[in-house]
Amino acid sequence: MKAILTDVTKCIGCERCVSACRKTNDLGPERPYPWKNEDGLSSDHWCSVVTKDGYTVRKQCRHCISPACASACPVGAFVKTSEGPVTYDGKKCMGCRYCMMACPYGIPRYAYDSVVPYVRKCQMCYETRVSKGLAPACVEACPAQATVFGDRERLLAEARTRLAENPGKYVQKIFGETEVGGTCVLYLSPIELDFLSLGNKLDDRPMPSRTVRAMEAVPPVFIGVGIIMTGLHWTIGRRIRLQRERNGLGEPEQHGHAHKKDGDL
Amino acid sequence: MRKLLAVKGSLWFLVGAAAAIAVFRFWRGIGPTTALTDLTPWGFWIGFDVMGGVALAAGGFVIAATVYVFHLERYHAIVRPAVLTAFLGYLAVAVGLLFDLGLPWNIWHMIIFWNPHSPLFEVGMCVMCYLTVLALEFAPVVLELAKHPLLQKIYLIVKKATVPLVILGIMFSSLHQSSLGSLFLIMPHRLHELWYTPILPILFFLSAIPLGLMMVTTESLVSSTLYESEYELPLLQGLGKACSWALWVYLAVRFGDLAVRGVLPRIFEGGFAANLFIVEILICGIIPAILLSIPAVRRSFLGLAVSAGITVVGFVMNRLDVGGLAMIETTGTRYIPSWMEVVISLGIVAGAALVFFFVAENFALMHGGPMRKDRFKLAKPKFHPATGVIVADPYWPGIKRYSFRFVLGAALAVTLMPQVARSGKAWVKQPVHPPAYGDKIVIDGNLNDKAVLFNHQSHLAVVEGPDSCAYCHHMVLTGAHATGCARCHQDQNIPTSIFDHKLHAESLKAGPDCKACHTDPRGRPGRKDVEHTKPCLECHTAMIPEGAFVKLKVPGKIGLAPGYVDAMHGLCIPCHEKMDGGSAVPGLANCTTCHSGAIPAFDPLSPDQRMQALKTKAPEPSPSPKPSAAGSAGK
Numbered sequence: 001m002k003a004i005l006t007d008v009t010k011c012i013g014c015e016r017c018v019s020a021c022r023k024t025n026d027l028g029p030e031r032p033y034p035w036k037n038e039d040g041l042s043s044d045h046w047c048s049v050v051t052k053d054g055y056t057v058r059k060q061c062r063h064c065i066s067p068a069c070a071s072a073c074p075v076g077a078f079v080k081t082s083e084g085p086v087t088y089d090g091k092k093c094m095g096c097r098y099c100m101m102a103c104p105y106g107i108p109r110y111a112y113d114s115v116v117p118y119v120r121k122c123q124m125c126y127e128t129r130v131s132k133g134l135a136p137a138c139v140e141a142c143p144a145q146a147t148v149f150g151d152r153e154r155l156l157a158e159a160r161t162r163l164a165e166n167p168g169k170y171v172q173k174i175f176g177e178t179e180v181g182g183t184c185v186l187y188l189s190p191i192e193l194d195f196l197s198l199g200n201k202l203d204d205r206p207m208p209s210r211t212v213r214a215m216e217a218v219p220p221v222f223i224g225v226g227i228i229m230t231g232l233h234w235t236i237g238r239r240i241r242l243q244r245e246r247n248g249l250g251e252p253e254q255h256g257h258a259h260k261k262d263g264d265l
Numbered sequence: 266m267r268k269l270l271a272v273k274g275s276l277w278f279l280v281g282a283a284a285a286i287a288v289f290r291f292w293r294g295i296g297p298t299t300a301l302t303d304l305t306p307w308g309f310w311i312g313f314d315v316m317g318g319v320a321l322a323a324g325g326f327v328i329a330a331t332v333y334v335f336h337l338e339r340y341h342a343i344v345r346p347a348v349l350t351a352f353l354g355y356l357a358v359a360v361g362l363l364f365d366l367g368l369p370w371n372i373w374h375m376i377i378f379w380n381p382h383s384p385l386f387e388v389g390m391c392v393m394c395y396l397t398v399l400a401l402e403f404a405p406v407v408l409e410l411a412k413h414p415l416l417q418k419i420y421l422i423v424k425k426a427t428v429p430l431v432i433l434g435i436m437f438s439s440l441h442q443s444s445l446g447s448l449f450l451i452m453p454h455r456l457h458e459l460w461y462t463p464i465l466p467i468l469f470f471l472s473a474i475p476l477g478l479m480m481v482t483t484e485s486l487v488s489s490t491l492y493e494s495e496y497e498l499p500l501l502q503g504l505g506k507a508c509s510w511a512l513w514v515y516l517a518v519r520f521g522d523l524a525v526r527g528v529l530p531r532i533f534e535g536g537f538a539a540n541l542f543i544v545e546i547l548i549c550g551i552i553p554a555i556l557l558s559i560p561a562v563r564r565s566f567l568g569l570a571v572s573a574g575i576t577v578v579g580f581v582m583n584r585l586d587v588g589g590l591a592m593i594e595t596t597g598t599r600y601i602p603s604w605m606e607v608v609i610s611l612g613i614v615a616g617a618a619l620v621f622f623f624v625a626e627n628f629a630l631m632h633g634g635p636m637r638k639d640r641f642k643l644a645k646p647k648f649h650p651a652t653g654v655i656v657a658d659p660y661w662p663g664i665k666r667y668s669f670r671f672v673l674g675a676a677l678a679v680t681l682m683p684q685v686a687r688s689g690k691a692w693v694k695q696p697v698h699p700p701a702y703g704d705k706i707v708i709d710g711n712l713n714d715k716a717v718l719f720n721h722q723s724h725l726a727v728v729e730g731p732d733s734c735a736y737c738h739h740m741v742l743t744g745a746h747a748t749g750c751a752r753c754h755q756d757q758n759i760p761t762s763i764f765d766h767k768l769h770a771e772s773l774k775a776g777p778d779c780k781a782c783h784t785d786p787r788g789r790p791g792r793k794d795v796e797h798t799k800p801c802l803e804c805h806t807a808m809i810p811e812g813a814f815v816k817l818k819v820p821g822k823i824g825l826a827p828g829y830v831d832a833m834h835g836l837c838i839p840c841h842e843k844m845d846g847g848s849a850v851p852g853l854a855n856c857t858t859c860h861s862g863a864i865p866a867f868d869p870l871s872p873d874q875r876m877q878a879l880k881t882k883a884p885e886p887s888p889s890p891k892p893s894a895a896g897s898a899g900k
Binding site for chain 1: 365
């Protein structure tokens with residue numbers, strides 16, 4: 001599985017990755033939409049450089065190993081490819097924006113201005129470059145080798161070496177190694193990178209695992225409710241009938257009455 | 266009669282307004298009509314229409330179960346209205362969803378592209394199936410009036426299938442009432458801890474039961490009031506009792522869950538979310554549970570009406586909280602629904618209510634058959650005592666009144682709609698007229714009563730050509746007509762480097778590691794700060810003449826040059842010589858050095874006068890920056 005490793009200490013904040021991304025993906029002119037976030041990402045901006053505590057940090061899709069967006073999408077428009085990138089197929093999309101709600105990093109953005117709007121996010125240049133064995137455009141554009149592309153295992157090893165060589169320089173942690181089940185965009189950083197994610201702090205549990213139990217319960221609950229309801233209907237109906245017979249009430253009349261109502265909603 | 270006319274008239278008004286907005290929603294896209302943002306992609310339509318609509322429709326399966334599964338025959342009288350309410354509720358959900366989906370014409374994709382891991386997939390499938398089941402459950406009410414032999418045959422088949430249909434309906438309902446809660450299991454990062462729990466689906470199911478019961482109660486009380494028929498109090502009293510039990514169970518599970526997760530103390534920590542929780546739990550649980558546990562309250566019309574109202578409002582609030590309000594604190598969103606979103610939602614509900622009235626008046630929905638036949642049609646014409654003018658059967662003048670309300674609503678909505686929503690063009694490239702007073706205009710771009718000469722043409726060239734007006738002219742922001750200068754010239758009032766990096770990189774052939782200038786004693790490449798960058802003076806040895814006022818922050822390094830407002834005005838050298846000749850402190854980073862009371866206060870109505878004032882009083886900016894000293898300082 002391929003991955004991107006970004007070393008925040010090496011980033012000089014030149015934003016060449018951003019312009020390479022916009023050029024490669026042909027994102028058109030930038031507009032001051034009122035629905036944009038402060039982080040700089042939008043439907044025409046799939047990668048941005050965020051300034052925090054004097055450091056410049058690149059923000060892009062994390063390409064989670066078990067992506068929340070792919071699990072949430074009701075039509076399966078998001079796919080985790082074997083090479084690593086999480087891709088999006090606009091032809092399947094129906095625009096429900098559940099992916100945007102589910103993403104723990106708040107990455108997918110929506111082209112609200114369009115009459116035919118699609119979800120937009122970084123796809124790690126899957127179709128144009130990564131599937132052909134090339135590095136993503138942003139990595140290739142980086143002048144300082146602050147962001148590098150390669151095998152995830154190899155990059156993790158590289159990151160561990162850097163952590164060991166300069167223990168004082170970094171927070172002793174590879175961001176993205178384990179959080180939400182691991183991501184394919186890894187960071188080494190001298191500061192905590194909580195600001196890249198959205199809302200409450202996350203643990204290492206993959207996001208899709210949180211719905212799995214509820215979703216697995218669906219078929220048994222469906223059949224179970226059916227059986228219980230049918231059983232109750234039959235049992236209670238029989239008990240009422242028996243009681244009426246025992247009480248010696250006018251059975252045919254009562255029964256007929258009940259039956260008539262039964263059919264007539 | 267008057268009450269009914271008034272209610273229906275207002276409903277038609279809302280439907281008209283919503284219909285007008287709906288046209289623009291689909292014509293111009295979702296962005297201009299709604300206030301949705303990238304941070305809050307689910308807004309009022311999901312929270313109210315979808316979440317609230319499904320919850321309010323819960324009465325259908327609860328009452329159907331009571332009558333057909335538990336054989337409580339005496340509730341038979343309210344089955345039909347309950348099933349119709351459920352059907353209309355789900356229809357409202359489906360319609361609301363069509364508004365909210367970005368690509369509503371792709372809604373059928375769910376049928377062919379399956380993703381069984383997605384709770385939304387399950388919700389969608391269940392809504393589709395349950396709508397079909399509800400339509401079949403309700404079909405006898407319509408079909409029993411049909412004369413055609415084929416329709417009568419279908420009627421008999423559907424009637425026989427009632428019990429299986431009801432059970433199927435309960436199966437689908439319990440599934441997706443709960444899976445509406447499962448939707449939010451994947452959002453622990455968004456949802457506040459007081460709401461996020463792994464048993465969210467169970468809570469949603471448990472709350473659907475009391476809500477369904479109270480919705481049926483509300484609907485029965487309202488239609489009895491409007492059609493002036495007798496209240497079905499004995500029946501509703503039973504529903505109230507069941508509801509109180511269901512509410513206590515719900516409250517026990519909800520607080521049990523909070524206790525197990527150990528977040529009970531967070532209820533009293535204050536702040537928006539905690540207070541929201543307190544209000545919600547009071548009105549969607551504790552208050553109605555207590556009220557309905559008192560037999561005297563359940564027996565009285567007022568008691569039932571109040572408890573039913575509180576419960577319905579409370580649980581709709583609960584769905585709105587989970588669907589958005591409980592995320593405000595965690596995500597820091599600033600989303601407030603636009604009035605058009607709210608009107609669309611109200612219009613959908615109003616439409617559903619009108620269909621309900623229509624069915625009630627034309628089919629055997631209620632206890633005593635169709636409402637209109639015996640009440641309205643038979644009303645004899647009366648004569649007005651003073652004028653002698655005939656006062657006709659109010660049913661038919663009603664129709665005229667309704668269409669007037671509809672048109673009025675539509676017209677009002679279109680009139681009040683902001684320009685962006687109507688034209689949808691704020692974000693689309695469009696040809697524009699040049700500024701009325703030529704290319705050089707006086708603007709007060711920063712809205713601080715200080716004007717500058719602004720060259721419109723040269724700004725057009727810098728931004729993306731003649732079609733990029735929206736870049737500066739924000740028609741969407743109320744009260745703001747154009748972007749302030751500082752939006753782009755962010756550093757206009759702070760000292761800024763005028764150093765041309767690209768030129769240096771090219772002429773020095775710096776290479777990718779930038780080592781030519783960004784030197785680091787430890788050999789790291791490219792650290793972009795003052796300490797690790799070669800000082801300008803190392804190459805530009807004659808950069809600071811003797812006796813200059815420039816003070817160096819880091820000895821030996823130039824640091825930052827004066828703000829580029831000065832450079833842009835082409836003022837550096839001429840004004841340095843003219844204004845700062847004898848001064849010890851250069852005042853050029855300060856606008857008032859030149860703009861000292863020479864410009865009258867901003868009056869947008871007479872820009873030409875201001876132009877005159879500027880031309881005569883203010884020093885004329887030199888046409889192009891002189892390359893001599895400013896150039897060498899930069900390079």
